[in-house]
Amino acid sequence: MTTNDENILIQSIKDGDAKAYAQLVNRYKAMVYTLALRMLKNREEAEEVAQDTFIKVFRSLHKFKGDSKFSTWVYRVAYNTCLDTIKKNKKYINDVAIDEFTFNKLDVIDNALENIIKEEKSALIKACINKLPEDSSALLTLFYFEELSLDEISTIINIEANTVKVKLFRARKKLAVILEQYLQPQNSMNYGTR
Known part of the structure; x- marks a missing residue:
């Protein structure tokens, strides 16, 4: 599944080419940092x-078998490194309570999500995702922002x-609950002006 370009780069790194390693870091640093x-x-x-x-x-480049995209493998290493850091720091973040949420509302939020990501309002989505x-x-970052498939995400986080x-x-x-909380004050302001 790896491209010929990736295979050449990987082999160059294995052969001790420091410039090839720098090229690899430059190619994937933004996606690793974002995740x-x-x-x-x-x-x-x-x-x-x-x-x-x-x-x-x-250090583990020799373990890469090429049965998935190289970027997927790098994502998986990054994901597992994040999990290790979270476990080490023992962070506990409050979860968002989910009450009954209709499929209709979820579909509306999904459609809104796609439109918002494509426009300048992605900052709002990112702020909500950070909560x-x-x-x-x-998961939302990998799926919506990095546009990875379910199978690629499955490989990265090692679940079905x-x-x-x-x-x-x-x-x-x-995310819909958080978005609704962000959008609620705007909606009530609009109703108040009528």
Whole structure:
């Protein structure tokens, strides 16, 4: 599944080419940092995890078999490094309570989510995602912002694709609750002017 370009880069790194390693870091540093920031919600920790990820990638490059995309493998290393950091720091983040939420409302939020991401309002989505627990924010980031498939996400976080689908559904419900809280004051202001 790896491209010929990736195979050449990987082999160059294995042969000790420092420039090839720098090229690998430049190619994937933004996606690794973004995932780490979404999961850890702390810039300094995200930077440390990104550095640790590339050290781990370098040290275990011989373990990469090429049966998935190289970017998926790098994501998985980053994801696991984030989990290790979370466990080490023993962070406990309050979960968003989910009450009954109709499928109709969820579909409306999903459609709104797609439109918002495509427009400048993605900052609001990112702020709301940052309020979610690490696993939910990571899933939404991988699915919506990095546009990975369920199978790719499944490989990264090491769970079945159907489980990813369920977790993604729950994460969207949590996001919908937070989005509704953000949008509620605007709606009540609009009703008050009529």
